[in-house]
Amino acid sequence: AQSVTQLDSHVSVSEGTPVLLRCNYSSSYSPSLFWYVQHPNKGLQLLLKYTSAATLVKGINGFEAEFKKSETSFHLTKPSAHMSDAAEYFCVVKNSGYALNFGKGTSLLVTP
C-alpha cells in the first residue's frame, strides 16, 4: 500500500530564509507524488506534481521538489520564504489507480 510521512508537523522560518518541508513515501509502484497547499479557510491548491518525467519538479510560487527514489523522498523547498507562504502543506501519493493518499500535513509559519 502507498503512504506518505511528513516528518515535521510544524515548521517555522523567517521571511527571506529557505523553506524545507520533508516528505517520505512508500509505494509498491512507480508513484505519482503531489504537494498541495491549504491557506486558512481556503480550499486545497496543487503546488506541483511528479509523474516520472523529471526528478526536479517546479511548481507555483517558487516552490520545487526533488524526487529521490533511493531515499524514497519528495521534499518541498523554496529559496526564500514570503509571509504569504504561511499555510498547511500536504504531501500526497497516488495509489494504484484512483485516490490520493495524504500525509498529515505540515504547518508552515513565516515570521517577519
Place this chain on the structure above:
Amino acid sequence: DVKVTQSSRYLVKRTGEKVFLECVQDMDHENMFWYRQDPGLGLRLIYFSYDVKMKEKGDIPEGYSVSREKKERFSLILESASTNQTSMYLCASSLGDFNTEAFFGQGTRLTVV
C-alpha cells in the same frame, strides 16, 4: 478552470439526523472522492467513485454512504449523524489517468450537536 462545488460551506445538524452533502463538478471527470479533514490527521478518504453508480470504500467508510447517479454529481450521506462526524468534508474530482491530480471543492464544515 475546473470547478468543484459543494452545496454548503457550513452545516449544523442534530444527532440522529440524516445528512446529505452534495458535490458537483463541471469538467466531466470520471473520478470523484469524499474526504474528511481533521486537525493533525490530514485528509482521510471516505469513499470514491470511478464511474456512475460505481463506488469503492476508502479508509473510513463506517457511518457513511454515497450516491452517484450522474457523472457530475457525488453525494455523501450520513445515515444517522453522530457528534464524532463533526468535521470538514472535502469533495474532489479527477480524470481517470494515473498521473492526474485531483481538484477540490471549498469544503463543508459540518457540526453535529
